[in-house]
Amino acid sequence: MQTEVIVVAAGSGTRMGSAMKKQYLPLDGAPILVRTLQTLAACPTVHRIVLVVASEDVPYITELIEAYYLSKIGDVVAGGRERQDSVRNGIAALLHDTEFVAVHDAARPLVTPEEVEAVLTAAKMFGAATLGVKVKDTIKRVDQGQVRETLQRSDLWAVHTPQAFRCEWLAEAHMRAWEAGYTGTDDASLVEWAGYPVSMVEGLYSNLKVTTPEDLVIAEALWRARKEIDIQ
Numbered sequence: 001m002q003t004e005v006i007v008v009a010a011g012s013g014t015r016m017g018s019a020m021k022k023q024y025l026p027l028d029g030a031p032i033l034v035r036t037l038q039t040l041a042a043c044p045t046v047h048r049i050v051l052v053v054a055s056e057d058v059p060y061i062t063e064l065i066e067a068y069y070l071s072k073i074g075d076v077v078a079g080g081r082e083r084q085d086s087v088r089n090g091i092a093a094l095l096h097d098t099e100f101v102a103v104h105d106a107a108r109p110l111v112t113p114e115e116v117e118a119v120l121t122a123a124k125m126f127g128a129a130t131l132g133v134k135v136k137d138t139i140k141r142v143d144q145g146q147v148r149e150t151l152q153r154s155d156l157w158a159v160h161t162p163q164a165f166r167c168e169w170l171a172e173a174h175m176r177a178w179e180a181g182y183t184g185t186d187d188a189s190l191v192e193w194a195g196y197p198v199s200m201v202e203g204l205y206s207n208l209k210v211t212t213p214e215d216l217v218i219a220e221a222l223w224r225a226r227k228e229i230d231i232q
């Protein structure tokens, strides 16, 4: 059963506000993207990785692949304007016999092989699955500075990546969304919109998305703490 992962790394990292794109900033001495790719390559059920990057970064990515001996990277393709466009370009580069595909943010370098395997296992059982965590804060819906509603926290999950799918479900959802002009901030929402069920797999709070400068400080601390535990 062929399984591929699309890693989306074509964002501009605007909210990080750094001179270098956030996916290339160092995390314990190596670029965030490299940390992410090394973890995915270490997963036994991942056969091949499709890496989506900004077209101007392709020469740098080629250097990174060589310098860090990155394995399982089958294709490097150009990203699009929005994340959804980048995933769609990644889908076009999947092999024809691939049955299951996971989509992962380059900006989530702290994902563990166990999380990747868990979400892939759930997708193989149910067709589509996402990692997520129960929200810890109380969430309110606010409009024009006014609280309109306090949501039932026990129903709410913060959604992470990877998200894994039967390949034809993801491809169909993306194609239909593109035709209909439907947009979503994650791939599961497109698959839900296309009418397919999506299972939730409980992940770790540590699988944060490095988005703003404080996330990088937290990610670095978590990474080092994990390394110390591994050494002991």
Ligand SMILES: Nc1ccn([C@@H]2O[C@H](COP(=O)(O)OP(=O)(O)OP(=O)(O)O)[C@@H](O)[C@H]2O)c(=O)n1
Pocket: 008, 009, 010, 011, 012, 013, 014, 015, 016, 023, 052, 079, 080, 081, 082, 083, 084, 086, 087, 105, 106, 107, 108, 209, 210, 211
């Ligand atoms: N056009 C885009 C936009 C985003 N991404 C990727 O999607 C993931 C999640 O996106 P986000 O964290 O929002 O990254 P950016 O879009 O780079 O951040 P910002 O919104 O702050 O510019 C990242 O790995 C990012 O590189 C992508 O491949 N193509």
Ligand SMILES: C[C@](O)(CO)[C@H](O)COP(=O)(O)O
Pocket: 083, 105, 159, 160, 161, 185, 186, 187, 209
């Ligand atoms: C896919 C995602 O990481 C799930 O949390 C998130 O939705 C990406 O969001 P962004 O809009 O690209 O920041």
